[in-house]
Amino acid sequence: MTTDRLRRAALARRKRSLWIAVLLAPGLIVMGLFVAAPLLSAFRYAFYSFHGLAPADFIGLRNFTEVLTEAPFADWTWRALRHNGVVFAALMVAQNGLAFLIAFVLLKALPGHRLHQVIVFLPVVLSAVIVGFLWKLFLHPLFGLVNAALALVGVQGLPWLGDERTALGAIIFTNAWHWVGFPALIFLAGMQRISKETLEAARIDGAGDWRLMTGIIWPLVAPATTIVFILTFIGSFNWFELPYVMAGLNGSPGGATDVLGLYFYRTAFGNVTSGLQDFGHGSALAVLMFLFIAIVSGLALRVLRRREIQV
Amino acid sequence: MIGKNFARRAFAALMMAGSLGAAAQAGEVTFWTWRQEDKAAYAELFADFTKANPDVTVKFEAFAVESYATTLSTALAAGRGPDVIHTRAYGGLEQFAKAGYLLALDPKEVPELGNLPADALASETLRSDGKVYSLSFASQTLGIFINNDVFTKAGVQAPTTWDQLIAVSKTLKAAGITPIANGMATAWMDEVFTSVLTNPFLGPDFVADILAGKANFSDARYVAALGKLLELRDYMPQGFMGIDYATGQQLFLSGRAGIFVGGSFEIANFRKQNPKINMSFVAPPAPAAGAPRYVSKFYDGGYAVNAPRRRTRRTPCAWCAGWAPSSSVTSSRRCSATSRRSRA
Numbered sequence: 001m002t003t004d005r006l007r008r009a010a011l012a013r014r015k016r017s018l019w020i021a022v023l024l025a026p027g028l029i030v031m032g033l034f035v036a037a038p039l040l041s042a043f044r045y046a047f048y049s050f051h052g053l054a055p056a057d058f059i060g061l062r063n064f065t066e067v068l069t070e071a072p073f074a075d076w077t078w079r080a081l082r083h084n085g086v087v088f089a090a091l092m093v094a095q096n097g098l099a100f101l102i103a104f105v106l107l108k109a110l111p112g113h114r115l116h117q118v119i120v121f122l123p124v125v126l127s128a129v130i131v132g133f134l135w136k137l138f139l140h141p142l143f144g145l146v147n148a149a150l151a152l153v154g155v156q157g158l159p160w161l162g163d164e165r166t167a168l169g170a171i172i173f174t175n176a177w178h179w180v181g182f183p184a185l186i187f188l189a190g191m192q193r194i195s196k197e198t199l200e201a202a203r204i205d206g207a208g209d210w211r212l213m214t215g216i217i218w219p220l221v222a223p224a225t226t227i228v229f230i231l232t233f234i235g236s237f238n239w240f241e242l243p244y245v246m247a248g249l250n251g252s253p254g255g256a257t258d259v260l261g262l263y264f265y266r267t268a269f270g271n272v273t274s275g276l277q278d279f280g281h282g283s284a285l286a287v288l289m290f291l292f293i294a295i296v297s298g299l300a301l302r303v304l305r306r307r308e309i310q311v
Numbered sequence: 312m313i314g315k316n317f318a319r320r321a322f323a324a325l326m327m328a329g330s331l332g333a334a335a336q337a338g339e340v341t342f343w344t345w346r347q348e349d350k351a352a353y354a355e356l357f358a359d360f361t362k363a364n365p366d367v368t369v370k371f372e373a374f375a376v377e378s379y380a381t382t383l384s385t386a387l388a389a390g391r392g393p394d395v396i397h398t399r400a401y402g403g404l405e406q407f408a409k410a411g412y413l414l415a416l417d418p419k420e421v422p423e424l425g426n427l428p429a430d431a432l433a434s435e436t437l438r439s440d441g442k443v444y445s446l447s448f449a450s451q452t453l454g455i456f457i458n459n460d461v462f463t464k465a466g467v468q469a470p471t472t473w474d475q476l477i478a479v480s481k482t483l484k485a486a487g488i489t490p491i492a493n494g495m496a497t498a499w500m501d502e503v504f505t506s507v508l509t510n511p512f513l514g515p516d517f518v519a520d521i522l523a524g525k526a527n528f529s530d531a532r533y534v535a536a537l538g539k540l541l542e543l544r545d546y547m548p549q550g551f552m553g554i555d556y557a558t559g560q561q562l563f564l565s566g567r568a569g570i571f572v573g574g575s576f577e578i579a580n581f582r583k584q585n586p587k588i589n590m591s592f593v594a595p596p597a598p599a600a601g602a603p604r605y606v607s608k609f610y611d612g613g614y615a616v617n618a619p620r621r622r623t624r625r626t627p628c629a630w631c632a633g634w635a636p637s638s639s640v641t642s643s644r645r646c647s648a649t650s651r652r653s654r655a
Binding site (some may be wrong): 051052053054088139140141143147155158159160161162163212249250252253269276277 | 330410411495496550553
């Protein structure tokens with residue numbers, strides 16, 4: 001009787017694992033075919049020299065040393081990496097800082113806060129291509145809204161996307177406009193989890209908005225900060241759609257907006273004029289980007305998680 | 312009743328389609344290009360070709376210009392792709408030829424190669440083996456477009472020297488017209504703009520020195536020629552650093568600007584976008600009166616044969632020569648002879 005029951009339980013377990021395997025299979029197959037396989041082939045290509053479009057000889061780490069240390073690749077690599085760093089820092093301060101403030105204001109549940117919540121989040125649902133195209137039109141030196149508005153108050157606007165000093169900033173601004181609602185939502189969710197008693201106790205003790213925000217809320221939304229930091233980091237170093245739409249594959253003007261994503265793409269797949277494809281160096285760049293992002297976000301995650309526990 | 316009739320007709324149509332499909336496979340040649348805009352012209356050429364070679368039909372497929380190279384290289388790597396490939400010239404050809412995807416053209420099989428100038432052949436030659444892999448389809452000339460109506464209204468004439476260009480620009484600007492339509496926000500167009508306006512200052516001597524390795528692009532002559540471009544800043548659209556190619560074209564086509572620096576590849580597009588435009592395409596201004604007005608030109612690409620596919624399908628090799636409109640009749644005859652030979 002008991003063995004029968006055990007056997008039945010084992011059978012049920014096996015049935016259950018089979019069922020789980022069947023449910024997982026489609027996802028696994030798709031991920032394997034379209035994510036893991038290309039990733040592995042990029043790893044492989046990074047170690048080969050190319051004879052035109054066909055892989056020729058195994059050359060070890062030469063593609064890597066060339067993109068990191070030799071002209072002309074090295075200058076482009078470091079310039080692109082520097083720009084990615086600027087993008088990350090600017091987005092952390094401007095986009096996510098603003099998002100934190102917006103979340104704090106929304107938390108106060110002032111009249112109309114629900115409508116504002118929707119408005120702030122609305123651009124996030126638009127595609128990056130649409131946002132990039134729209135802002136490219138807004139920033140157009142002759143027909144753009146921005147310069148037309150400036151002209152009304154007697155200021156002559158700049159060619160925002162054509163000037164080396166303002167082009168990257170203009171694209172970062174567009175990115176912040178597009179995405180600010182997302183970190184705001186994460187911060188707001190984090191803030192809403194803080195117990196009312198804690199906040200009220202602080203108020204009774206005489207804490208103003210600033211003290212409340214910096215002394216109570218900021219440490220208590222640490223898990224939200226971790227998520228926002230990591231997502232912004234990955235997004236900034238994989239940045240592609242917006243600069244592609246707004247500045248083109250060359251990172252116009254004159255490489256002032258060149259970032260790793262654009263640089264990798266035009267190296268591996270060629271740009272409009274030349275169509276020259278260099279899979280060896282392109283794959284090496286892709287592998288380096290992958291390793292850099294994986295390692296730094298892994299480390300950051302560890303540090304930030306520890307900080308969460310401390311507070 | 313109606314239902315049955317419909318079913319019978321549908322079945323008949325299906326059979327027709329099936330048999331046509333089978334027949335087409337036997338003698339169908341596929342052609343890939345990035346130039347969708349040429350579809351109508353190719354349809355005419357292919358019809359003539361099929362008239363002369365009733366057993367061969369041609370299937371035209373065009374792809375977006377930005378992704379053409381990627382689509383093509385992916386297809387070729389997978390052992391597929393068209394029989395005949397529209398290729399880019401120079402380095403864009405080299406990567407395909409080097410990988411063994413293109414058939415080296417034998418001058419005996421494609422005698423039309425003999426009609427091409429040496430620089431056309433050079434643009435389709437793989438440097439490492441000296442063989443020609445593609446039959447040139449177009450050479451593009453770079454120069455400046457003049458909107459004649461705008462010029463007449465402002466009482467100026469097409470400039471022939473640099474000083475005249477500046478003088479004309481001043482007059483146009485005083486009349487409230489943007490003299491030069493071009494902006495700098497489209498990288499590849501900057502190459503065209505720079506090449507058109509600096510070449511008259513540089514001339515063939517500088518090109519020879521560059522090719523011989525005696526000069527580079529920090530040469531005093533080149534720097535001086537680039538410096539001349541700065542004089543044009545006042546005569547370009549406001550915020551020209553942020554004006555892209557498409558905006559520049561529209562400024563010219565709408566008559567808001569008088570001059571557009573570009574290439575012969577614009578002509579058909581300009582005429583299509585504004586059929587009423589009264590424009591001239593002229594050589595860039597000379598550095599001084601009486602000096603030669605040098606014009607830049609390049610080869611845009613050619614027609615090549617997919618080598619691995621030919622080995623399995625025996626595509627006639629010389630047939631693509633039949634498209635060259637100037638020699639279409641004679642070469643299609645020769646083509647049919649070759650295709651018979653290759654099928655034998």
